[in-house]
Structure formats: structure tokens, C-alpha cells
Amino acid sequence: MSSETISPSAQGNDWTEDRVADVLYKRELDRTDGGKITDEYPGLDLDAAYRVQRKLIDLKVAGGERVIGVKLGLTARAKQQQMGIDSPLTAVITDRMVLEAGVPIPMDELIHPKIEPEIVFVMKNRLSGPGVTAATAMAAVGSVHAGFEVIDSRFTDFKFTLPDVVADNASSSRLFIGADGTDPAGLDLALEAVVLSVNGAVVATATGAAVQGHPGEALALAANALAGRGEAIEAGAVVLTGGLTDAVFVRPGEQITAEFSNLGTLTVAGA
């Protein structure tokens, strides 16, 4: 790249990484979706997008939120191949995203929420790449929980490129974590199944293998990718390992249930 490379501002746009973070934070607070940033700001590549994501989290922390863990996105191998990547995306979860069991999903705070069942880890040890394998990753996991993640893109119709969605903190919004943790040593997570139903009718089934072949593999790849950005997964962190099924839209009054083979059952409702 020469110094003569035309910057977005020289093209009449005035996008900066700071401004992208501001715009995405405002969309979330105002419950408004909008177009892709990359349409107007071609300079937003994946590296820049992770810097934007960090700025967005800084804004949330300045607003009183506390970082509690990591979410992994795009953990299905088939989807990674479509998008041309070979490890999960990472995003940051904060205490404000956590909903207690029995609390309805606050539709009036969200844009167009979808929900997906996930296997959730609570870390007992710090996990820092590079060189993390699925086995070492699983050895750092303290307990495994049933989970639901509510995703809510700040982009219209969930239409985004990879840098857009990374900048948008991987569409993260809300989450539920089952209270009862299970020791990972007693579980075969590749065959841990979930049955997702809406108002009693089964809409999807899957196993943990849908997440990178094994959620521990997703965790290892994420830890190694985070190391490349100078970050680690801390002891005590909550890790959302990735959607087991396709996400389904949440509609007011609907009851959505995830029944796991060994991790228990979670039921949530759209307010």
C-alpha cells in the first residue's frame, strides 16, 4: 500500500474506526438497524473490525457494563468454508447481556432478536494461546452448562460481511445460562444433543459436533486466535461456544425450549 492510497475520507466519507464503534453502539441503544458499514468503508477489514469491536466494548464498559467472557461465532465448519475462515469469530460478553432464568426476553429493548441453543463453558483456568489444543482447552473448563444466546444484529435483515459482524460484536445481545453446571470429564460433548422447540413443536435438533466438530475444538481455536490479538480467556470467564442449530426468531408470547441430553432443559419466553 502506498501513501497515496485514497482514504475513505478522501472519497467523501468520513468513516473512522471510532466512528464505526459509535454508530454501532448508538444503533443498539436506539434499537435501530442500518446498512452495512463495509458498503461505505471498504477499509474496514477483519483486523480493523476487531479494533472496532474493542472500542465498542470500551464504550459499553464506560457505560457501566462489565466484561464477563467470550462468545464464539461462526463455529460451523460449512459456514466457515463459505466465509473463507478457518476458526471461529470471537466477541465479548458483558454482565448486562445476562438474563436470569424466568425473565422474559425484553423485546422492547431489541431490534429483531433471534435465539439459538448453545453449550456454555465456565472456565476454571486461564487459557492463553498459541498452541492450545482441544484437550488443553477442555482441561481449563470448570463446568459445562446449557445455554441460550439471543442474537440481534445492528444491520438490517442480518445482512453483513465478516468485518461488519465482527465490528458489531458478532450480533451479541442477551444470554441465559443454566444454573446447574456439569463436570466436563463426564460428558461426550460431540454427542451431547439438543432438541429445540417453539411452543412445544420441535423445530431443530443437533449435537455438540455441530460446533467445530467439538466445542472444545472451537474453544482451542478461539484461544489461539485471541492470542494473535494479544488477548486470553480468563479464569472465571463465561464462554458461549456457538449456536448448535440455526437461530430462530423470537416472537412475543412464544415459549422456546432447549432440552439437552445431559445438561438439563432451559425454557425462555419472548415478552
Next chain:
Amino acid sequence: MITDTRDNGAAQALLEAYRTHQTVPPLTDTIPDLGIEGAYGIQLAQVEAWKVEGRRVKGHKVGLTSRVMQEQLGVDQPDFGHLMDNMFFADTEPIKAGRFISPKVEPEFAFVLGKSLTGPGVTATEALSAIDYVVGALEIIDSRITDWKIKLADTVADNASSGGVVLGSRPVKPADLDLRTTGVNLSRNGELIATGAGGAVLGSPLNALVWLANTLGPLGVTLEAGSVVLPGSMTAAVAAAPGDTITATFAGGLGSVTANFAN
């Protein structure tokens, strides 16, 4: 009893397609008024012809048990087909290329009955206590209808698109399984291709057995002790080409089952 000569022609054409691999255009195009009863008549005519050749009914399959398949065909209930003795393959046994026309594979439980079941009025608890054991299975589905262009009556007439069955060899008592949340991973040539759980089958595969018993009962058919019932697929079907090795790995101690398609 089959009296409609058009339907007899359809049964003959389907029987012929097994031998020649010359597929039959959709019956719903060539017999526009073909209903479900007529379609089952065509299926039964083929079963009778097979019995005359010395083949025996070893069990039944239930199809169209997933929400996706039911929506695709615009139906709200399953269908059934007959499993004949020459449709069974051993785990990992090479399946000759050319045995099937356009095969696809589905991971399923297989129920082996210890007691007979006769509907109507069969309840879930009666169905459960009639199952001697469960094994993992791969169902090979195939279509004698051109390019799988099937509507409900087409697949019903074509023995519910049955092809073959590969049964696993690790029996588990049904009381030791939660049929709804028992998972399966399906891989083709070592690459994971689909995952699912029993809940994909009518909410629980047990519901498929209840439906089958209660549907066959009024037709004068009993599900016999010792027979095999395939209740329906836990994932979308996966296409199989010559040389493909397709393996289902089940939770719940059911182990794995492999369909080995020879070159």
C-alpha cells in the same frame, strides 16, 4: 384389493424400475387422480409380487416424520413402507454399486419388537413396552420415480422410497435411552455432514411407532414380534455416491453404523 388396471400398471412399472433402473415419471402426473389409498394399493401390489418371488416382510419404515420433510411435501402426517428380507445389509458390508438408483442415507434408531402390536388404540406406553431393544441404523432411501420428483402419493406408491437398511450391533434396552434427546453425528468419508437427535422424529421416535401400529391395525396388519421398525430420520438425508463411506455415531451406547458404498 387392487382392481384398477391403471394402478396395476404403475405397480408393474415400479417393479420393473428396480430391475432396469429406468425410472418412472411421477405417478401424480400420469395418474392425476391418484390418492393416498390408491398409492398404498400400488405399494401393496409390489409387496405381494415380492412375496410371490419368495421374499418376506421383515418390518416397516415410517417416513415423512420430520417437520422439514412434511413442509416440503405439504403433508401433516407420516407415511409407511415395507422392509423386505433382501433389503438388510450388515454393518460395513460393501454395498454393490448399481444396487440402487439414486441412494441417500438417513441415520435412525431401529426398534426390534419383542411383542406384537396391533392398533388401533395403541398407546405410547404399550409401544414402548413392545420394543425389545433399540439399535442404531442407517436407512438407505432410493426413488424409482425420476429424479426424486415425488409428491406424497408418489413416495407412498414407491414403498415410501425405501431402499435398504444397515443395522448396528449394539442393542440397548429402550428404558435405558431417552429417545428424544439421544444424539447422532453423521459423517461422509470422515467429514461431519449432519447432527441431530431423536426429537427430530415426530417429537419422539416412539410417536412414529404408535402412529404405525394405529395406522396398520385398521388395515388388518399387526406389527409382529421380532420385526424391525425404522421410525424416521434424525437428520436430513445425505446423498451417497459409489465409494462413499457413511457413518452414523450414536449417543446412548448405541455405537456406530457404517454404510459402505463400493466403487
